[in-house]
Amino acid sequence: MTWREKFLIYFGSSYFFGITPGEWFGLLRENRFAIAPECLLRAGSITFLSAPNGVLRWPENARYRKEWERIEILPPLFVLGHYRCGTTHLHNLLAVDNRFAYPNAYQATYPHTFLITERMGSRIQGAFVPETRPFDNVRLGFDVPYEDEIALTNATRTTSYMALAFPRRQAHHDRFLTFRNATIEEISRWREGLLRLLRKLTLKYGKPLVLKSPPHTCRIKLLLDTFPKAKFVHIHRDPYVVIQSTLHLMRVGLEWIRLQNSDCVDWTERELRQWREMYDAYLAEKHLIPAGCLHEIAFADLERDPIGELRQMYAALRLPPFEQVEPRVKEYVASIADYEKNKFAEIPADLKARIREYCGRGFDEWGYQR
Numbered sequence: 168m169t170w171r172e173k174f175l176i177y178f179g180s181s182y183f184f185g186i187t188p189g190e191w192f193g194l195l196r197e198n199r200f201a202i203a204p205e206c207l208l209r210a211g212s213i214t215f216l217s218a219p220n221g222v223l224r225w226p227e228n229a230r231y232r233k234e235w236e237r238i239e240i241l242p243p244l245f246v247l248g249h250y251r252c253g254t255t256h257l258h259n260l261l262a263v264d265n266r267f268a269y270p271n272a273y274q275a276t277y278p279h280t281f282l283i284t285e286r287m288g289s290r291i292q293g294a295f296v297p298e299t300r301p302f303d304n305v306r307l308g309f310d311v312p313y314e315d316e317i318a319l320t321n322a323t324r325t326t327s328y329m330a331l332a333f334p335r336r337q338a339h340h341d342r343f344l345t346f347r348n349a350t351i352e353e354i355s356r357w358r359e360g361l362l363r364l365l366r367k368l369t370l371k372y373g374k375p376l377v378l379k380s381p382p383h384t385c386r387i388k389l390l391l392d393t394f395p396k397a398k399f400v401h402i403h404r405d406p407y408v409v410i411q412s413t414l415h416l417m418r419v420g421l422e423w424i425r426l427q428n429s430d431c432v433d434w435t436e437r438e439l440r441q442w443r444e445m446y447d448a449y450l451a452e453k454h455l456i457p458a459g460c461l462h463e464i465a466f467a468d469l470e471r472d473p474i475g476e477l478r479q480m481y482a483a484l485r486l487p488p489f490e491q492v493e494p495r496v497k498e499y500v501a502s503i504a505d506y507e508k509n510k511f512a513e514i515p516a517d518l519k520a521r522i523r524e525y526c527g528r529g530f531d532e533w534g535y536q537r
Contacts, residue, residue, distance in 0.1 A: 169298075182332060182424055183213045184292075185277035185321040187221040194324050198333040198427075206426045224279040231282050235366040242396035243365065244484070246379035249445060251412035252404040253466035255305060255312075258379035260473060262312040263499045264492040268372035269379075270318065270364070272296075273309035278318035278364050282371065285309075305506075315364060316380035323360035325353050327382060327441075331424045334432045344441060345385045345448045358393055385448030391455055398484045399456055401449070404466040405535045406442070406526035407519065411511050413438045435518070439525040446528055459485060465533065473500050 183191065191213060195202075202210045244267065248254040262269050273289045274281040280288075289309040296307055319326045330340035342348045346357070368376055383390060390397060417434045453461060462483040469476045477496060481489035514522075523530070523537055530537050 182317065182320045182328060184216055185220055185279060185318075186213065186217050187224060187279055187321075188214075188217045189221065190321065190324060191217045194329070194333075197324065197339075198336055201333075201335060202426050203428045210426055220277070220279055223284060227280050227283045231367070231370065235363070235370045238366045238369045240362070240365045240369050240394070241375040242398065243376045243378050243394055244486075245383050245390060245397055245399045246377065246402070247384040247399055247449070248381060248402040249384065249404070249409050249413070249442060250381045251409045251416065252381075252402050253469060254379050254381055254402055256466075257400065257402050257464070257469060258312045258377065260469075260477060260496060260499065261377045263495050264377075264487075266374065266487050266492070267377045268368060268374040269312045269377045270315050270368055271310050272307070272313040274364075274368065275313040275315060275317040276309075276321070278322045278360075278367075282367060312377070312379065314380040315361065315378050316382055318364050319357065319360050322364070323356050325349070325357040325360070330432075330437075331421060332426045334425065334429045335427050337432050337437065341437075341441070344382055345444055346389060347448070354389070358389070362393070381445075385445045385452075387449065387452040387455055398460045398486075399462070400480055400484065401453075401461065401463045402466055402469065403463065403529065403533050406522055406529040407514055407535075409529075410438060410442065410518075410522050410526065411514055412509065413442075415509060415511065435521070439521055442529070443525045446526075446532075450528060450532065459483070463533075 186194070244261070246254050246258050246261065248257075258269070261267065273285050273292075277284060277288065293309050296309060299305060299307055316326055316328060320328050325343045325346075327341045327344040329343075330337040333340065343353070343357070346354055349357075365376060365378075384401070387399070414435060417438065421429050421434075462480045464476055464480060474493065474496060478489045478493075481487070529535065
């Protein structure tokens with residue numbers, strides 16, 4: 168473990184580096200101020216860091232709020248798919264095309280202040296960011312494409328990711344995966360937070376946005392109600408591999424995020440249930456997407472022939488000509504040629520049976536071998 172990793176494990180949850188005091192204490196109240204003793208230092212550092220975020224949001228709002236409130240968000244492109252389906256890889260490939268923009272890690276982490284703090288803040292704090300993600304060795308840095316869902320953990324509290332930090336109220340936070348059991352006020356808070364983020368990004372870049380957050384996979388109706396001209400690309404993968412990789416993510420990643428003891432949750436059961444909830448919602452709602460606005464890709468096909476798959480996707484979604492960006496995509500693909508995926512042991516028979524039970528629709532819908 169590098170010194171950067173040790174520092175972050177002891178002193179902070181990256182989910183909350185950009186939170187303001189109001190949001191932070193609201194989150195603590197929701198969770199009854201229940202912090203595990205071994206996480207008190209982490210909670211203290213979040214409290215300390217929230218103060219400058221709260222102060223700096225005022226000059227940002229004073230300088231830019233009227234501008235971003237007038238901004239029209241161009242129709243976004245949403246990358247859909249489960250957490251371990253290859254959404255990051257696809258997002259990174261699409262981010263090569265500079266005709267689009269995307270939220271980077273700094274902007275997602277500091278959604279309240281990035282318009283005035285990114286230039287200096289990314290340099291100072293970048294020294295503390297690990298070079299790779301601890302669970303899969305994908306490159307990290309404040310400049311990499313990042314999930315807009317992370318911004319909402321700092322700005323709205325309406326995200327199922329909160330269950331990783333506060334597992335004792337896992338059921339409460341997991342409602343925000345699909346929002347089917349959320350209140351109108353909670354949905355409104357989520358939508359307002361997302362719109363504010365995308366307006367600020369559009370103000371900064373003036374380009375259509377490519378957005379990737381796995382929970383969007385099960386929010387198609389909400390997204391279409393908000394962005395009726397949006398386009399979607401969905402990437403799928405063998406459910407056996409997805410669940411095994413997700414459980415590895417939980418085992419490694421929880422120690423970076425949690426503020427409570429995580430033993431109170433059966434994480435295998437939770438991840439299987441979330442897969443089913445996600446894809447029950449996706450398969451029930453994908454017909455709402457207008458013709459020509461949804462394209463599906465298998466991770467195995469993208470891995471084998473990224474250029475060919477992207478060319479097909481650009482054509483199917485009527486995106487700008489792929490030929491103009493193809494040389495840059497080839498350069499990027501060559502730059503990651505040495506990347507090695509995680510290797511796992513054989514899946515136990517009892518877990519395989521549970522995956523078949525919970526993820527059966529995935530095997531049937533996309534033809535994966537049971």
